[in-house]
Amino acid sequence: MTKIYIPSEPIWCAGCGHFGVEAALRQALVNLDVDAHKVAILAGIGCSGTIQNNIGTYGYHALHGRVLSAATGMAIANPDLLVIAAGGDGDGYAIGMGHLVHSFKRNPGLVYIVMNNGTYGLTKGQNSPATDPEGGGQPLDAALLGLAVPGTTFIARGFSGWPDHLEKLMVLALTHAREKRGFAFLEVMSPCVTYNDTYPAWSAALCNLDDDDDHNPSDRMGVVSRCTGLRAEGRIPAGLLYSAPGRALETTLKVSAANAPVHLDIEPARLIAEYRQLLEQMMV
Amino acid sequence: MRAASAKLSDLNILVAGQGGDGSLTVITLLGRLLAHRGLHLFTSRNVASRIKGGHAAAMLRAGIERRGCLGDQLDVLVAFDAQAVEIAGHQLCAQGVVIFDGSSGPVPRQHLPEGAQVLEVPFGRFAVRDLRRDLFKNSFSFGLLTRVLGLPDKEAVACLEERFGKNRKMVDANLLALNMGFKFAEEFDCPERHGFWQLDRAKRQERILVSGNEAMAFGFLVSGGLFFAGYPITPATDIMDWLAPRLPQFGGVVLQVEDELAAINMAIGAAMTGVRAMTASSGPGMALMQEGISHLGSAEIPLVIVDCQRAGPSTGMPTKPEQGDIAMLAHGGTGDYPRIVLAPGNPDDCFELAVTANNLSQRLQCLVILALDQSVAQDLATTEPFDLDGIKIDKGKRLNAGEVAALEEYRRYLFTEDGVSPWAPPGTPGGMNLITGNERNEFGQVSTAPGNRKKMVDKRARKIGKALDLLPPARRWGDAKSKVGLLGVGMAAGVMAEAARRLAGRGCAVACLQPRTLWPVLDETVDFVREHDRVYVIEHNAEGQLARLLAGAGAPFEKMRHLRRYDGTPFRPSGLYRAVLDGEGAQ
Numbered sequence: 001m002t003k004i005y006i007p008s009e010p011i012w013c014a015g016c017g018h019f020g021v022e023a024a025l026r027q028a029l030v031n032l033d034v035d036a037h038k039v040a041i042l043a044g045i046g047c048s049g050t051i052q053n054n055i056g057t058y059g060y061h062a063l064h065g066r067v068l069s070a071a072t073g074m075a076i077a078n079p080d081l082l083v084i085a086a087g088g089d090g091d092g093y094a095i096g097m098g099h100l101v102h103s104f105k106r107n108p109g110l111v112y113i114v115m116n117n118g119t120y121g122l123t124k125g126q127n128s129p130a131t132d133p134e135g136g137g138q139p140l141d142a143a144l145l146g147l148a149v150p151g152t153t154f155i156a157r158g159f160s161g162w163p164d165h166l167e168k169l170m171v172l173a174l175t176h177a178r179e180k181r182g183f184a185f186l187e188v189m190s191p192c193v194t195y196n197d198t199y200p201a202w203s204a205a206l207c208n209l210d211d212d213d214d215h216n217p218s219d220r221m222g223v224v225s226r227c228t229g230l231r232a233e234g235r236i237p238a239g240l241l242y243s244a245p246g247r248a249l250e251t252t253l254k255v256s257a258a259n260a261p262v263h264l265d266i267e268p269a270r271l272i273a274e275y276r277q278l279l280e281q282m283m284v
Numbered sequence: 285m286r287a288a289s290a291k292l293s294d295l296n297i298l299v300a301g302q303g304g305d306g307s308l309t310v311i312t313l314l315g316r317l318l319a320h321r322g323l324h325l326f327t328s329r330n331v332a333s334r335i336k337g338g339h340a341a342a343m344l345r346a347g348i349e350r351r352g353c354l355g356d357q358l359d360v361l362v363a364f365d366a367q368a369v370e371i372a373g374h375q376l377c378a379q380g381v382v383i384f385d386g387s388s389g390p391v392p393r394q395h396l397p398e399g400a401q402v403l404e405v406p407f408g409r410f411a412v413r414d415l416r417r418d419l420f421k422n423s424f425s426f427g428l429l430t431r432v433l434g435l436p437d438k439e440a441v442a443c444l445e446e447r448f449g450k451n452r453k454m455v456d457a458n459l460l461a462l463n464m465g466f467k468f469a470e471e472f473d474c475p476e477r478h479g480f481w482q483l484d485r486a487k488r489q490e491r492i493l494v495s496g497n498e499a500m501a502f503g504f505l506v507s508g509g510l511f512f513a514g515y516p517i518t519p520a521t522d523i524m525d526w527l528a529p530r531l532p533q534f535g536g537v538v539l540q541v542e543d544e545l546a547a548i549n550m551a552i553g554a555a556m557t558g559v560r561a562m563t564a565s566s567g568p569g570m571a572l573m574q575e576g577i578s579h580l581g582s583a584e585i586p587l588v589i590v591d592c593q594r595a596g597p598s599t600g601m602p603t604k605p606e607q608g609d610i611a612m613l614a615h616g617g618t619g620d621y622p623r624i625v626l627a628p629g630n631p632d633d634c635f636e637l638a639v640t641a642n643n644l645s646q647r648l649q650c651l652v653i654l655a656l657d658q659s660v661a662q663d664l665a666t667t668e669p670f671d672l673d674g675i676k677i678d679k680g681k682r683l684n685a686g687e688v689a690a691l692e693e694y695r696r697y698l699f700t701e702d703g704v705s706p707w708a709p710p711g712t713p714g715g716m717n718l719i720t721g722n723e724r725n726e727f728g729q730v731s732t733a734p735g736n737r738k739k740m741v742d743k744r745a746r747k748i749g750k751a752l753d754l755l756p757p758a759r760r761w762g763d764a765k766s767k768v769g770l771l772g773v774g775m776a777a778g779v780m781a782e783a784a785r786r787l788a789g790r791g792c793a794v795a796c797l798q799p800r801t802l803w804p805v806l807d808e809t810v811d812f813v814r815e816h817d818r819v820y821v822i823e824h825n826a827e828g829q830l831a832r833l834l835a836g837a838g839a840p841f842e843k844m845r846h847l848r849r850y851d852g853t854p855f856r857p858s859g860l861y862r863a864v865l866d867g868e869g870a871q
Contacts, residue, residue, distance in 0.1 A: 005728060059716075
């Protein structure tokens with residue numbers, strides 16, 4: 001066995017919600033029996049952007065806000081990989097928001113875990129787009145945003161304080177991506193105990209729609225209506241909010257595990273006849 | 285019939301009007317016809333940054349010799365309106381011919397040299413009256429034009445049939461227009477094969493007509509490029525447009541994405557898997573990509589990035605050429621990191637250097653930038669078909685599962701003598717590792733330890749330091765023994781070559797150097813400045829970015845003379861020739 005890096009100890013504060021996210025992810029990977037070398041965890045910048053160091057898979061530390069772009073490129077180039085993008089609400093909803101909207105639209109076969117703590121923890125507590133500000137304004141709800149984009153296929157919201165539920169959502173999200181149904185967006189309400197300790201507030205506000213018999217995740221209109229209504233009451237909708245059949249971007253691009261760019265033989269001798277045809281088109 | 289017509293072996297022609305008038309069509313048609321007669325072509329466009337309308341011109345130079353730039357003066361001007369004459373009339377040679385569309389008024393003669401001969405025909409009006417479509421004025425003027433050039437009618441006919449071949453109705457309508465052109469030629473005393481000139485011809489050669497952008501995209505493809513992500517921007521969009529229908533035929537992917545940040549980071553994601561990836565942009569987009577560029581350098585990810593430089597600063601002049609990104613390409617981004625910047629000067633260079641860039645980036649696990657300028661990117665030139673047999677694929681230090689298994693230990697950022705670490709991309713069994721743009725230890729784990737930090741910076745720098753022999757050498761021509769040198773890159777190369785020949789003809793032989801590796805500055809470039817008494821550094825920017833780059837690498841600044849142009853047009857041979865003669869006269 002070749003010796004490789006020893007996974008790091010988390011850098012998070014004691015009690016940080018991110019511990020719950022990491023535990024759920026680990027357990028989901030075990031449940032699904034995925035080989036470590038087939039998993040790539042790509043993370044953004046911030047406290048959450050260190051999760052890739054802790055698990056023992058392939059890991060990549062992206063630029064601030066760009067994790068979805070890198071993850072999309074990787075998922076297309078090598079669809080054999082289970083690509084997991086992870087980051088915080090600052091990374092995903094502020095500097096990286098443009099890519100989130102376009103990921104919903106494009107539907108690449110990957111999982112995106114946003115650890116939403118409503119603050120910039122690593123830079124010591126500035127407001128993020130998901131902060132519930134005192135004195136007016138509304139926190140951004142990325143789930144509702146995703147519901148507004150026609151290409152969206154999977155939206156779920158979990159809570160670090162509900163480990164079993166979170167593990168279930170994690171398995172659903174990973175499965176959505178693995179089965180090439182597309183972009184699985186999983187937001188985890190993951191409190192920052194140091195700068196924005198929302199455990200009590202969120203425990204009270206969260207409403208798990210998975211326990212609600214009237215909730216139908218395939219009914220987009222119904223989900224929008226329900227989530228909007230809950231938000232108006234100051235509640236936070238959680239659970240598998242929306243799930244639709246879909247076709248991953250890489251499948252649309254006719255890229256499959258068998259013919260993925262990463263597996264193609266690029267030796268020129270093999271393709272020289274085709275190359276000559278292109279040259280032929282330039283003849284004058 | 286007029287007196288015997290003069291021989292012409294170097295034809296310069298400009299067709300101009302409003303965008304959408306079809307100036308480019310006339311040039312394309314004529315180019316084909318002349319290529320079939322064995323002539324070399326060089327064509328250029330001058331358009332406004334808008335979809336239709338605005339002054340638009342297409343230029344063609346055709347001759348026995350291969351030329352890398354436009355000539356100094358026009359032999360023929362085809363003007364679809366008075367504005368075309370106002371703008372380009374002064375470029376006409378003393379005996380030049382103007383084919384003028386008089387539909388909306390007389391030709392403004394005051395903008396033409398005295399001896400200019402004007403053939404005025406209301407093309408547009410007749411095209412509408414007799415053919416019911418203004419656009420047929422192209423074929424109409426093409427008929428007159430081929431007669432003026434003394435070309436056989438049947439070749440003009442064949443050219444139109446080839447162009448519109450699939451649509452019989454279009455062919456017939458255009459042939460009617462063409463014949464109207466022939467008829468007017470008779471009225472101007474221009475019967476078939478007795479034009480104003482006798483154009484030289486040569487044996488037809490097997491040649492391609494290609495732009496730098498196309499040649500570069502092709503080079504990327506044949507050297508195994510399979511992933512391209514880009515955001516539309518003039519003048520780089522052609523690359524995406526060329527690859528979009530072709531790369532998928534080879535199993536590759538072309539994605540038009542939401543912005544340049546997505547473009548470079550998506551390419552990074554693909555590149556991390558070991559797939560050869562590229563993105564392309566121009567000044568403003570390159571500025572947005574700077575963070576990704578430093579990241580590539582730090583994280584040691586291979587990527588090819590193309591910058592088709594246009595006139596800046598900021599949005600500048602999108603359709604005009606400049607070499608104003610040199611400083612950004614060589615020094616932009618944060619921190620110290622290895623990078624290679626290559627500067628092709630014509631389509632052959634573009635093809636060759638794209639292949640080189642693809643291989644170098646894989647071998648050294650770093651970014652390679654191809655620095656074109658709008659002229660190199662978009663002008664078309666004839667050349668010999670590219671050599672496809674010589675293409676080699678350099679996989680560098682890529683590890684497969686077996687090779688990983690044979691190791692006792694695997695470290696993604698292993699310190700090595702040449703600075704390049706063995707690379708197991710995600711998906712390789714047993715090779716799990718961490719990739720980051722943060723400073724890290726050999727395993728890819730974040731580290732700020734001073735000792736490790738210094739070793740990592742040195743390791744990354746070593747990659748380039750140990751690979752200097754692999755970097756593309758300069759092209760040289762002229763008189764190697766001369767004490768006077770000319771030095772220029774990109775679009776300056778072709779002009780420099782022609783100016784040098786004229787200078788030699790005037791007894792002022794010069795040596796020329798076209799560095800093709802801009803960064804790092806190679807010793808050969810510094811030595812060239814050292815070894816000459818004076819070196820004219822020719823560049824298309826105001827601040828002398830190239831000269832400063834050379835000086836920074838140790839080239840003696842006091843030996844440099846500066847020829848800079850930044851009006852949005854490239855140097856022309858005579859301008860350069862005179863500038864050097866003036867400079868030498870002053871010595």
